[in-house]
Amino acid sequence: MEFIYEVEGGNFIKAGNASSAVKKTLKQLNVDPKIVKRTVVALYEAEVNIVAHAYRGSITVNINARSIRIILDDDGPGIPDIELAMRQGYSTASPKVREMGFGAGMGLPNIKKNVDELNMSSIVNKGTKVEMITYL
Amino acid sequence: MKVCDLVDKLDLKVFCGQQGINRLVDGAYVSDLLSDVMGNVDENNVWITLQTHKNIVAIASLKEVAAIILVKGHEPEQAALEQSNTEGIPILGTKLETFEIAGRLYALLNES
Ligand SMILES: Nc1ncnc2c1ncn2[C@@H]1O[C@H](COP(=O)(O)OP(=O)(O)OP(=O)(O)O)[C@@H](O)[C@H]1O
Ligand SMILES: [Mg+2]
Numbered sequence: 001m002e003f004i005y006e007v008e009g010g011n012f013i014k015a016g017n018a019s020s021a022v023k024k025t026l027k028q029l030n031v032d033p034k035i036v037k038r039t040v041v042a043l044y045e046a047e048v049n050i051v052a053h054a055y056r057g058s059i060t061v062n063i064n065a066r067s068i069r070i071i072l073d074d075d076g077p078g079i080p081d082i083e084l085a086m087r088q089g090y091s092t093a094s095p096k097v098r099e100m101g102f103g104a105g106m107g108l109p110n111i112k113k114n115v116d117e118l119n120m121s122s123i124v125n126k127g128t129k130v131e132m133i134t135y136l
Numbered sequence: 137m138k139v140c141d142l143v144d145k146l147d148l149k150v151f152c153g154q155q156g157i158n159r160l161v162d163g164a165y166v167s168d169l170l171s172d173v174m175g176n177v178d179e180n181n182v183w184i185t186l187q188t189h190k191n192i193v194a195i196a197s198l199k200e201v202a203a204i205i206l207v208k209g210h211e212p213e214q215a216a217l218e219q220s221n222t223e224g225i226p227i228l229g230t231k232l233e234t235f236e237i238a239g240r241l242y243a244l245l246n247e248s
Contacts, residue, residue: 012189012190013190013215015191015194016191016194016195017194019194019198020194020197020198037179037199040198041174041175041198041199044174044194044195044198045171045174048170100170100187100189100191101168101169101170101185101187101191102170102171102191104169104170104171104172105171106171106172106174106175107174109175110174110175113175
């Protein structure tokens, strides 16, 4: 099963809509509630990262009997140093985004904690690709 | 304990999300950093914060939070209010500061 969602950079009103839709789908498929919870945390953080840091992106969710595989692909500034970005507390969020309570530098560590596999690649001035896999 | 019991005992204002007033509460989490809440709040917790925008309801809904309490007289933004009504997650309000309302809520949850 495959689902695709579009995400608009800068649009905080819609932030979380894709995560909410995926949560509903996983529940309907009777996925273990613990796995639903973990997946939702990881996906929300990755979705908001597109909203907060990139221009636009897409989310592709693949679900089969063995795994949930989610790929987030964005057009954006990219991440020059992924290892640094992964550190708790590291953030380049704008003052406006911080005022809303985002920008604690906890999103990527949250993702790492809540999926079985996380692969990130990025090209500066082009965009970022995040792949997360959870085994069922 | 239910959300409506907290409303009574802590003299909270109900801004919206009235349908969720009978949700069960078994704890609380205090934070204004959204990723911290995303990572750490548990379902059926009450979330105490001073953030008032729509994203707090998105997070509360994804995490199945029982209700949100806004401190220091803060009021939800219009979009948050509408989303709260859609999701049935109450947004409550108090004039008290975080320290005080958290202390009272802690005492209340521990006596029950
Ligand atoms: N999709 C992305 N495009 C460009 N940069 C990104 C992207 N995702 C993350 N980053 C970079 O990695 C940093 C750390 O991300 P992380 O999600 O951990 O924290 P944050 O988004 O800044 O704050 P929080 O997630 O706690 O609200 C970001 O501040 C940003 O510099
Ligand atoms: Mg983030």
